[in-house]
Structures are given as C-alpha cells and as structure tokens.
Amino acid sequence: MTTRPSTHQVPEALAGGDSDDGPAGPPAPEPSHAERCRTLVAGANRGTLCTLAADPPGYPFGSVATFALSDVGDPLFFVSLMAEHTQNAERDPRASLLVAEPVAEGSDPLAAGRVTLLGDLAQVAGEERDAVRDRYLAANPTAAYYIDFGDFAFYRLGVKALRYVGGYGRMSWVDAQAFAAAEADPLVASASGIVAHMNDDHAEALVLVCRHQAERPETTEATMSAVDRYGFEVVATSPSGRAGIRIGFPEPVVTPEEVRAALVAMVRQAREASPTP
C-alpha cells in the first residue's frame, strides 16, 4: 500500500504563509533522525571541528576539518600536530563536528539539514592505524600528498551525543547508540541525481503524484526536494500556496532502478485514477 503523505514546514509556512495541513491519515514513512544523521555524514567529507582553546581559555574554537567515517559512524581526522585544533584536543579531548548539507547559492542555509556530533577526540595508534589511513584516503584523495608526513596524526571522535536539525522545525537530540547502529541511506550517492532528473524531465509526473497519492488535487506545480529509501519530498504549489509534503514508496527501495520502477508505477496509478480527456 502507499502510505499517506505527511506535511512539514517550509520557510513560507514558518511565517504563516501556508496553513494547509494536508489530508489526514498516518504519516508517510521516513528515515529516523539517527538514519538521517548517518546519511548526512556519509555524504560529506568536511565540516567544522570544534575544540576548546587555550587562549582565550576555554573558548570554543571552530576550524575546518576533513574527515572519513568508521564502521559505527565515528569521524576520523588526519591533522597536523602543529594545528590549533590538535593542540586543543591534546589538552582537552572534548570536541564536536558540525556537518551541513551543501546549500545552493542564494538558498537559505537554515532550511538545510545539519548534524552536530559531540564526543571525545583520541589519537589513533597501533594496529588500528592502517585501516583508518585507508578509510581516510578513500574519502580524501587529495591527502595522498601528505598522508605519510611525520608531523600528522589520525584522530577519532568517539561520538557520545548528536544534535540533528533537518531545517525549520525538524530537530532533535539523537541517541549515540541509535546513530552507531543506523545505516546510511542506500541512495546517498544517487539522491541528488534522481532529484535533478525528476525536476528536469518529469515535473508533470510529480504533479500527478501530488494530486493522486498525496490527495492534493489542486496541485499545479511540484518540485522534488529529497529522496530516500522510504519515500521522497516535494514542494507542491496550489492556489492556496506552497507546502512541503512527503510521499512514501509502497515498499522501501535500495537502488536508483528501484526508485525509477516505484515512481513509474505510482504515475501509472495516478493516470489510471484520473485519466486526462
């Protein structure tokens, strides 16, 4: 079965421009915040590392850092021993990493997803080092130039708490164990391509799906904003304004081919339900 769509806030809604809560019904399935956090960090290799400064003492100190991920989602860093953040970590291991979704030029950065991972930094040594080195290089190929420099070291951030913000009005603290156990979305690498393809070539199909599956017959325009294994998100325009809605796939999907098959079936169903003259 196709589950009902859910409505979430878009910036206009925040300012009261859209009061349409959409049809009632069970919400469309969506990734847990732990899964969203795993997906977000799996799709990035840089963020802001926050450590505690020596001078002025105890001030939080943000710096640019590139990273890879361990099996359980702990960020792995390769840093100069002379860098401020490394010296800060050696004095006090308390740290966090902020990872944010890319924001298109001119878009509102506060509407995009981001996660803050808080934990303790510890140098990686011994037999673990080779595996960490391989993971780091795979995620950061430009580091090959200096990966064997003597005055650099690998650090792991042992995540103990996470704050997730998915945009306006969608945020929570996430349990570290749930994060460690969660899987990144299998579509993480292909999602942006699917979204672009749907908006470029199948905008009319998205309108049909909003009218039928999302039960919003007044929809005149629809733009896909995200897709994951459980469903996808659309900004739908109607005479009463714009709303961000979520539509679930009948079954979770794993590959881009399965997304395509699910969407083709949904569009066919929408066409059969309301044939054009």
Next chain:
Amino acid sequence: MTTRPSTHQVPEALAGGDSDDGPAGPPAPEPSHAERCRTLVAGANRGTLCTLAADPPGYPFGSVATFALSDVGDPLFFVSLMAEHTQNAERDPRASLLVAEPVAEGSDPLAAGRVTLLGDLAQVAGEERDAVRDRYLAANPTAAYYIDFGDFAFYRLGVKALRYVGGYGRMSWVDAQAFAAAEADPLVASASGIVAHMNDDHAEALVLVCRHQAERPETTEATMSAVDRYGFEVVATSPSGRAGIRIGFPEPVVTPEEVRAALVAMVRQAREASPTP
C-alpha cells in the same frame, strides 16, 4: 614601480613537488592578515557558531548561523531563543564564529581561506537594536519572514581574538584591535568576477605578466587565483612544476576599472619588453 612577486606554497609545494623559490627581491605588497580577515567576513553571511553545551557539559557545540557585521567587524546574529546555541550563550557567553571561503566542488577545502573569531556573545538591546536589525536584514534578506517574531533576539559577538588560516602554511593569530581598525578589501564583491574574466579571456596576458613582471620566463601557463587592492595571485606552470606567486600592482587599486587599467598597462609593458617576432 612594480614590486617583485612573492612565492607562497601551493599543495604540490607542500608535498615537495615544487622547490622553486622564484626570483629574490622585496616581497610583493599584500593585505595584512587583519585586512584578509575583514575581507573574508565581509564577503560572507554564514558560518559555524561555536558555543559551550550544557549536556554533555562544557563540550564545544558547532551550529549553522547566519550573520551580519557591525562597523568594527563584530558578527551580529538573529537567533531563536529556543535554539541550542542561544541557550548555551545565555549560560556561558564564550563563543567563536568560523567563516570559510567558498570551496569549489572537488577542490581542497584546506587550501582555502578561513578565520575563527573568538569572543563573548551578548544580546543586543535598547536603542542599538534598530540599527542591528537593519544590518542583519540587508545581509540576510530571507530573514524578513521572521524578523519580527517575538521569540528571536539579536546577539553580538564581541571579538577578542582571531585565528586566520589562508591555506597551507599561511596562518597567524590576528590582533582584535587591528581587525577592528582594518578595512575590507574594496574589491570584495568584484574579485571573483575579475578572476573568472581573466582566466576565461586573458590567460595569455597572465602568462606574459608572469614571464616579465614576475621574472619567470619559463612560464607556459598561468591561472589567476585571487585579486585584491594591492595585487593578485597566480598559479604559474613551467617545465619545473607549478608555483603560486603574487604580483603587486604599481599602486593600490580601488575599483574594477582601476584593476583593468593596471593590468592593461602591465601587459603592455611585458609585450614591449619581449616583443613576439
């Protein structure tokens, strides 16, 4: 007179791929790090705000924040009273803001400029509030949707220390008073357009300037990477490798038209010195 070029490290040089220190002579004039910091923050409206978390206690907490600047370069924020960073700041005002230059897809984020401004967060109240509101809205037009919400407030980060990193091997602590007194580069808004235009339409002219003014007659290719009132930076390729070099303008420039005139004069001078057959 045209001052001599200076050589700075590019990532290849970091890994030992380029040992060419270029011609001797006084270095080309360039912005102070205080000026570079002012220019960097003047060209941005978002960064990572770092505050101190309540739980886990004392951990540095990075979050996405949009900002404007006061006359003296203090960042100004407009934040929800319910947001984590606001509650953190109310408990402990120690904070920092990391602002990084945009990084092109596929480029090394550690080669780009960034600055960390450390200071104390304080709510803006009283008669100062209207001026701050105007500045904030000018820098963040999308905030117009919620600028008059009651549960938001303006905060100022009173900068007391700055850490500047201009890329590999170019970094320093910057005095807060020097930062407050420094001017953003007058070309901040036009620099990226000038760089793109020079590389797209005048690559040959850049090669001539590298050969003549920078005294690198072996140059075969040249790509401009930055421009400011005092000069510009070029990645120059020769049979012995690539090097990042800086070339000063004869006099500081203020407008794009003055940049154009200075470059035209330099290219003419280079052509006259070594006429093509």
